Amino acid sequence: MFDTNTQIIERIGETDQHYLAGNSPDLALERGDLRLQLVTISRNRQERLYFLHEAIAILEQSRIEFEEMPMQSYIDLSLQLAKAYMIYFELTQDNKFAIITQQILKPLAHLNYTDVYFFLAYASAVKNEAAFTKHWLSKYVKTELCDYQLLLEHPAFAATHQEEWFKRLVKPQLH
Template structure:
């Protein structure tokens, strides 16, 4: 992650120029990520929405534009797209963005990717789908990349922290 607005904007210009001549899934990931970084840095709601729209357009296009790409790139594009939609949810509190995240990532659940499980749990949680949240978090907890601190601190799971199954899940990870 770049440190300043200036560095991000400079890299944004460079990657947008590269897009004109040598587009690739990796470049789309970087272009989307740069915009998501600007979303997190901006204090202006309109600016944040603008950069989210740009990131989503880039990531959506890249997922369908390249006929052949490594599965890892497709997963990363999908995860970043899911992240963008959940950032949109955080900004607007509109559940439709959590639904879109679920639609993007559920077809990838068979790949047993920790991040896919995490975002599916997060999207389910904000929609108040406790059974699905529990399902995805249990799958997440079985991966080698589980981040207990993230589970404990993430605002998307605040309403579940007092549930016995959630406490047990966290406790099991701490041992």
């Protein structure tokens, strides 16, 4: 993560120059991440949407551009794309972005990745799909990298905090 907008913009210029010489999954990840960093620090809605569109286009294209890539690269691109779509949801409150996130990540759910489960639970929660939220959170807490603090602080899960199943889910961590 860079400290200033100027550093991010300079690095975007550098990575875009590298892209002209040839793309790679790692380069696409960095290019998408740099734009998502600008989305998170910008205060201008139009600017945020512009950089978000750029990030999504880069990540979507890179997921299909390469005939072969390491599975980890594909997962990383997919997770970053899901993150971008959920940021889009946060900006617009349009559920179609949660649906897109689910469509991106459900095919990867069998791989047992913590972040895949988290984003599937997040998308389910904002769509008010209680059973799916419970399902994905149950899988999430069984992973080694589960962040219980994130579950307790993330606004998407606030409505579930009073549910008995949620209390049982986080109870081991609260003691």
